[in-house]
Amino acid sequence: xxxxxxxxxGHLGKIVQKAYLDGxxxxxxxxAAYSRNTEDAEALTAGTEAAALASMDEIISLRPDYIIETAxxxxxxxxxxxxxxxxxxxxxLSIGAFADRAFKTAAMNTAAESGAKIxxxxxxxxxxxxxxxxxxxxxxNDWDIKxxxxxxxxxxxxxxxxxxSEELQDDEKQVFSGTTAAAIELLPxxxxxxxxxxxxxxxxxxxxxxxxxxxxxxxDDHCITVExxxxxxxxxxxxxxxxxxxxxxxxxxxxLSSEMVFF
Numbered sequence: 221x222x223x224x225x226x227x228x229x230g231h232l233g234k235i236v237q238k239a240y241l242d243g244x245x246x247x248x249x250x251x252a253a254y255s256r257n258t259e260d261a262e263a264l265t266a267g268t269e270a271a272a273l274a275s276m277d278e279i280i281s282l283r284p285d286y287i288i289e290t291a292x293x294x295x296x297x298x299x300x301x302x303x304x305x306x307x308x309x310x311x312x313l314s315i316g317a318f319a320d321r322a323f324k325t326a327a328m329n330t331a332a333e334s335g336a337k338i339x340x341x342x343x344x345x346x347x348x349x350x351x352x353x354x355x356x357x358x359x360x361n362d363w364d365i366k367x368x369x370x371x372x373x374x375x376x377x378x379x380x381x382x383x384x385s386e387e388l389q390d391d392e393k394q395v396f397s398g399t400t401a402a403a404i405e406l407l408p409x410x411x412x413x414x415x416x417x418x419x420x421x422x423x424x425x426x427x428x429x430x431x432x433x434x435x436x437x438x439x440d441d442h443c444i445t446v447e448x449x450x451x452x453x454x455x456x457x458x459x460x461x462x463x464x465x466x467x468x469x470x471x472x473x474x475x476l477s478s479e480m481v482f483f
Contacts, residue, residue, distance in 0.1 A: 228291025
């Protein structure tokens with residue numbers, strides 16, 4: 221039986237925990253959880269045999285097979301390389317961290333040396349299989365390729381960011397157009413899905429990101445496009461809230477332990 225720990229015990233972490241308690245992860249054992257708020261970690265581990273620990277170093281010392289990160293880019297950067305060095309695979313939701321080329325390189329090199337893996341869940345988007353396949357075909361044939369993501373979201377989700385203004389409450393407006401790397405630098409908690417899709421195609425420095433604010437819009441609509449000679453894929457996913465990101469982690473774990481594996 222594989223073991224896992226959860227780093228980040230907020231709403232998304234609780235969804236993974238509930239799936240575990242409901243028997244959806246029968247091939248796994250939850251052994252520990254960490255949160256900067258100790259009470260949150262204690263609440264998440266209640267009803268399980270898992271330990272609520274006070275640091276990521278303590279989590280790593282238990283050597284779980286997987287650490288699921290549902291907290292923040294800052295926390296992921298804090299523990300990822302150390303976990304990978306100790307042979308622990310990671311399943312991060314704060315995928316925007318990998319737009320940082322130095323961090324990505326360090327994480328991937330460490331994983332290559334230790335044999336651990338970085339599993340990128342589909343989060344609130346998906347279609348990574350076809351995105352990767354088309355990108356591979358273009359690379360092998362030295363074809364031009366375009367890839368990007370266009371996200372529609374409500375103005376309230378942009379509050380407390382550099383993109384927000386009161387006029388967005390009344391008028392639809394494109395508030396960002398640039399590279400995915402620039403988007404995650406500007407909005408470190410808002411465009412993890414854009415970085416995920418970029419990593420599956422032509423990279424955050426090359427993939428385009430656009431954000432349109434729509435008055436009264438609830439949730440996010442992500443339209444991902446990749447196009448090369450004779451091939452085009454469009455993946456469009458709407459979600460009213462962020463729950464799908466945590467459920468994608470549950471689906472990934474079930475896929476990894478299944479006799480039939482989908483890619």
